Amino acid sequence: MVIFMKENNSPFINVDDLPKSELGNVKFYAEDNGKIIKDVFLNCFDIVVKNGVCGDRRVVFAKCDGLTSSEKIIEGITKPMLHFSGELPKKDVLQFISTEIICGTEVKTEKNLDLAIENLLRGCVLVFVDGVEECIVVGMQNIPGRSIDEPNYEVQENGSREGFVEILKTNMTLVRKRLVNVNFKIEVLEVGVSTKTKVAVCYMNGKVKKEVLQEVKDRLNSVNMDTVLGETYLRKALDTKRRTMFTMVGKTERPDTLCAKINEGKIAILIDGTPYALIVPRLFIENFQTFDDYLNRPYYATFMRSIRLISFIISIFLPGIFVAIGLFHQELLPEKMLYNVVVMESNTLFTLTVEALIIHFIYEIVREAGLRVPKSIGHAVSIVGALVIGDAAVTAGLIDAPMLIVVAMTAITSLVETDLYHAIAVLRIAFIIIGGTSGFFGIMVGVAILVVNLSSVENFGVYFLSPLAPYNKSLFRDTITRLSMEKLGKNIFDINKVGEQK
16 A cells, blocks of 8 residues: 655555556555544544545545634535535546635645655645545645734833734734735745744845845755744744854844844745744844834934943943052042942952942842742842842842942843843953953953953854944944935935945
8 A cells, every 4th residue: 555655765556666466456545544544643642534535536634733724624525525516527536626615825735755744734625536646735724823912022102912922924914914015935944853933034135235135045944953933943044153142143032123123135034933033144233122112203213222331331340440449540530439339348348340240249149030930939039139128138138329329320221222131241240351351451451351352252253243343334324323305315324335435
């Protein structure tokens, strides 16, 4: 007994492998194909195989329960086929069933067993017919998923309240309805040997560089991983190859933000099962820009971008600067403030450097606990960390109040830009150690090394600090400052021009 064709390394019998003398005795029975499907999915409760008759031939239906719509299957497949009382043609029987009997928008035939099973696991229905070595694949997906809701992290004052979900087709629809343009293209790839995760590459034809697009697809196709279950699995392949704390792969959960980036000539990657979209390449300055900036007045957008940049600087350097002043540069403090700091430090057990490290370590523990615990008790963790532990530590003389204020200030400012938090947390610890061992001199050397590192980072031919390095005056109209829409011009920003010096 033989089913439809399979690759040569298949454990099933292939028609091409049989001797020519036996070809006349080969028959293709639908029930045998159904048994093979049952054997492949042995002990799988959700795989359903049913027998039936269509006209003068036996047929077998196979589906994955839970991924398909039973109502659609009954109305579009089983009822029309089982109620068909005519005689099926001897030739092109699958073509006749697909066009004359079955009602469905996604109908095709498949001869490869691996691909047929893959379609079965994606929510399609397989239909086997006696005497035919192929099967009909009908799309009847009803994959459960979360409804479209407001983004959790990229909360905006104005604009859309729609956010991406875990279903790839829904995410593609959210983007397509905003970009009503024939030049907007979506190409779907598969990554992951076991998961076969679908990845959609979105771009605007005519604005994206063809060599950059090809490099993105080559990097995705070169991902040699058994499992791909989220955007972090692909980030390393798309990110810069240089050693740096920062990433040149952007992430967003807002369809409107993604559409704006695609219009700038960037490439977006949607991943099935992930409520985020990746954007390449990403510039450092984009960490301080939000979609709200284009919905508010230019002067207010400029003000808020400046606030975000200042918050970034404070979150990294303030603890290190405070430690450096307290240990090496006391002359910079006013006399009264210096006296208070000296009195408080005399009552503590540790130096300023050790105090800063301990408090930041405790803060990271409290933050991690707040992320992992259920939301119903998350506020309790914050109260315990902020009030009980903080007040008890000061009272016990483990830390002093000025250091606690500095740490609280850096903790708040580091949350202004959540995309940069991982880099901020590590750099903050590094500058505390540098400031506690070598003062301002060490901090300035560390800043110089950080700037040189950021200036050297590039990905897909675009430098991370563009348009500052390399300098491009024409693109400064939409960096920290934001001009009016009339002055910005038709194209607000073009990623392909960031390397041009003007």
